[in-house]
Each structure stands twice: as structure tokens, then as C-alpha cells.
Amino acid sequence: MARSPRSDDERSAESGKRLAADGGSVSDADGRLSDLTSFFRERPRLRTLAIAGPPYGLLVFFFAIPLLAMLVVSFQTDQIGGAWTLGNYVDFLTSETYLTVVWRTFLLSVQVTAIVAGVGYALAYSIVRFSRRTTLLLLLVILPFWTSYIIRMYAWINILQSDGVLDSILNLVGLPALSLLYTETAVLIGFTYVWLPLAVLPFYASLTNLDADLIEASKDLGAGPIRTFLSVTLPMTINGVVTGVVLVFIPTFGSFITPRLLGGTNNVMIGMVIENQFKSAFNWPFGAAIGMVISVVVVALLVLATRLGGGLFGTGGETS
């Protein structure tokens, strides 16, 4: 961080003396604290830097620089430090196998997002509208976060596998076993379970901010429950919906643990391909290239979706 032109320190020392002279009776700690505040009060630019510096620093070191490194690596042959090439991109974008995986990943992500958005919105709505135990219910919603993601996935393996918990229960009530593990359904269930709390929170936040009078006004003006939902409730909470959708869609598109553990080898997602390039095939440049393409695609999709959402509901995106 850019600190300490000499004069700054001198001036702070001066103001410290002045303050000490002003308030002779203040304790040492108080004096030092007010020294510090007055030091920053007199230097608004330094203050801004001190506040904004650390988070921006973190972003640069842990996000911008790695991304840049990945971009650089993606243009190299499998000999890092060697020659430059566009070959990684060409290989990826011309391979039907990889593109099929991307397409399947996209479809699965859309399904997961739609399910989580639907269930999550209903859940958030019921917590806001019909419940007096809001805090308790919200706590229950986020409770699974206190257990490790991996452990929760293994729990699902236990539930979904052949002769697992689910099949045993079905067996007890006389229904045929499903053997869901290593199917797409298992992956959908796993994702829905993992992301639901993540979507419920922004949905809940936007729904609590929704003025109940607006719902009544809509009904008063002749709109039934469905019309009221579509023309008032949903547009007024579209910001929360977009946030929740983004929070679910992005990590789903890139994830590799859930599909590996619950989908096995039948349900390869692009995140698994990338991971494989880095960890097994040791072709970092190729993995980096796929990562870059996926990042661009996801960002483009999100921009498009946000625009579309805003356009569908007029000025709704600007409220709240």
C-alpha cells in the first residue's frame, strides 16, 4: 500500500501534540484513538485508500492476477514457458465431444437453476408471508452450511445408492427401488439441496422489503392472486431473483465435485473436464483455455439474462 510520505508522519505527530495539549485529562488510549481519527480526518484521500485498499488488494492478488496468469497459460503449448499458440482454443472449440459436454453442462445448470429458483422462491415466500417464526426458519435454511459440503455429498451417496436409505424406505412401503445414484436425477437432487439456501436468502431479503400494501392495492384494483404475483410481487422482487439465479447458475456451471460423486462417469460436466486437465492429464494450458471459454460464456449468459429480466419487468430492476 502506498503509505508514508514523510510529511504525513510529521503532521500526525504534530496533531497528536496539539490534541494532547487540548485535552490533558484524556487517557492514553483515548488520546491515541483520537490522534488516529484526526490524522485520517485531515487526509481524506489516505482515508479512502485505507478503507478501500485491503479489499481491492485481495481482489487483485487472489482474483485478477490468477485470472491473468490463466489467460497467459492458455496461449501456451503443453510446455509452459515455451512457444505461444492458439491451438488449445482451436482443439477445444472444434471437438464435438467437449462441446457436447458444455451443452449438457448448460442444460443441467439451467434445470438446476430453474428448480432451485422455483422451490427457493416458494420457500422464501412462505417464510415471509405465512410464518411468525421467521428467524427460526431462516436458521434452519442455513443450518446445512455448518456441515462440510463433501460430507453432505457423501450423505447423499448413502441415501441414493442401490439399497441405500431411499431404496430401503421405498422397499418398506412396497415400492420398487430406484437406485438413483450415478444418474442425472441424483446430480439434480444434489445441486438443488446444496444451492437452495443460497437462493432462499436473496429471495427472502427482497420479499421482506416488498410492501404488503402493494399486494393489497393490486387485489383491490381487481387482480387475482396469480395476476398480482406476476405484475407486482415478481417484478418488485426481480433483483433478488436475479441475485439468487446468478448465485446458483455460476457455481453449477463450473462445479465438479457434485457431478463426480453423485453422477459418476455417466454425467460428465465441463468442470470435471477442466479439473482433469489440471490434476490428471497435466495439460494446464488446455485446462486454462477451457476455463477461459467457459468464463466468457457464463458472463455473456448472465449479462443477457439480466438485460432480459430488466426488460421484461420495466423499471423493476431499479427499485429496492
Next chain:
Amino acid sequence: MSLLRVSGLTKEFGDLTAVDDVSFDIEDGEFVSILGPSGSGKSTVLRMVAGFEEPTEGEISLDDVEIVGSPPFERDVNMVFQDLALFPHLTVAENIGYGLKQSGVPADERRERTERMLEMVRLEGYGDRAPAELSGGEQQRVALARALVNEPALVLFDEPLSSLDRKLRQHMQSELQRIQLETDTTFLYVTHDQEVALAVSDRLVVLDDGEIQQVGTVEELYEAPASRFVADFIGDVNAVEGRVTAVDDGTIGLDVGDGEVSVPRDAAVEELAVDDAVDVCIRPFLMRAEPAESDRDAVDDANETFSTTGVVRSRSYQGSDSLYGIETDRWGRLSAEVRSASFDVDDRVAIAWDAADVHVYRREGGAPPSEDGGA
């Protein structure tokens, strides 16, 4: 036939009875206000008429059709909400056209009727703006237009003017009256503000603690309040403690401290018996005051006049009148509204009023007498 008929309306929230056996009628084209302090149940009555609350008991009929049980979107009633509840994600024109859209009015007609409404509330050219870009008074007009454009049988108002400053509120009051006449619509207005209620209404329903205190025209309520509560709530009133000493055909004899006065029989709305404790109420503007000559009562202490002397403790100038707070020798602090005379604080004055002008109410057990006369 009444347009709205409310009978035996009762609403209980758990143990609390918010509205207790309320009945009143509204004629077509009337401007009726429900007036009451906060917590009196007035908004609950309105919300039951709108359909947002289900009554525990009682009936509400609109145009002779029972509407209890039908959802708000099926009632031919529109409401102007306290906080207006304009849709922030829609333009002014879309807000006004919202109800028409719901009832399937074609876009052309919708535009035309919205335009006509904007004209009616004097907001021509504001159609494309967002509600947030409008001033408080303009937003009130939009809310009004949004309710009126559907041409409902009845428009409900839930204290929408309470957030405005006095000047704007008075202006909106006269606008409400103008628009009510122009559209020939029936208005039911809920408020705690007696000034607004008196200014705009044809008739008032006074509510306290969920129960109707009185229903009548503004004049009836002001000149013949049915209870001490109504007298206090509608306009200012002084109260003097007394005890009934005699009741006959034409008069009631009252012991009011050291002295007896007889008041007309019709000063009391309820049957009084000898020894009843009563409040004798008088409007400040019906009191006379003149400089007191030494300590002697300047006003003759005849049997049909209340009179006392006192010291001016406060004075508030009110344009043509002044309102004096007077510490009287006989009845504690009273307020008198006097036109011509001019007194200063600490002046000794003699005040009096006619027995014909008072109202007498039986004092409820334990209720302490009002010291400052509710001024």
C-alpha cells in the same frame, strides 16, 4: 335504498375485540367519514369493507348484495391507501390504468380513460413519469385517480392525507370535494383528524374502542354530541364537575361546587337521576369574558348562568379570536375563546356562559374530570 349497509359488524383478533357491533348506512353520493382515535377500529372497518379482513360477525352489503366472503378483487370498491401504495415499478399512467387492465378494458379505451383521469386530478402530462418523481401531493392525486378510474360504487380512503402539511392538506380536502361532486361517487373516508372530517364530510361515524359513539351530520355532532367522548373529540370543550340535585319536566338542577344552576332538560341526552355525578360541558367559543372588578363577580349570579372569576394563565392568538387559559376560582382551569376583549396573562377576568348552551353527561365511574377542559 342505501348504497352501503353495514350491520352488526364485529371483528375479534384473539381476545381483542377491534370492532364491536358496528352498524351504519351510506347513501349513494354521500361523503361519510369514520372518525376515531388510533386503535378505535376505524381502519379495521374499512378493511372489512374492502375485503382485506373477514368479519367475525355481521353483514356488509353493497347495492343490496352481500359482499362478506367475496375477495377484494371481486368487490366494486376501490381504496386509497394510507401510504398510497403506488406501484413503484410502473409509470403514473400504468398505475392509473392498472385496474382497467385487470378488468380487460382494451388498450385504446384504457389510454383514453387514464388521460381523462389525469385531467380530472390536474396532472396532465405526468403519465410517463415514475411515482417517485412526483411530490407528495401529486402522488395523492395519482392514488385518487387510480381508484376513481374504475368507476367503483364506493371509494375508500384510509387517512391518505395525514402525511401532508396543513396547507397542502386543506387544498387536497377541497380537491376531494370537487372530485367527489364531479364524479358523483360515494366516498367513505377514515381519519383520526377531526378537522379533516369536519371539513369534507356530509356525515360522520364516530368510533371509539370499536364501538359507534354517534352517527350524524357534522352539525348534529358538533352541536349535540351524544357523549362526553364525542364532545371532546369533535372540537374543544370545557368540563365542569357537578351533581344532579333535581330533575323535573323542563329542567335539571345541578350543584356545581358552591352554587346551583338549572339547565334545560334537553341538555342531557341520557336519563339522569338525582345524585348522579355529571360533567357539564361548554364550548370555549360560547363563553363570555370581561375584566373583573376587584374580586367581586362581575357577572350576576343568576340561576341560569354559570359564572366565575379567574386569572388569565395563557393566551394564544388565533387571528380574529384569542384563546385564553383561565385558572378559575370555582372550577379549575378552563379555556375561553373570546373575540373582542384583549387580556394579558395575570389579568383578573370574569367569565360566564348560559345554561342553555351546556351539555350534561353522566360521569363514568372513576374517570377523573378533565382539568384543562380538553383544550
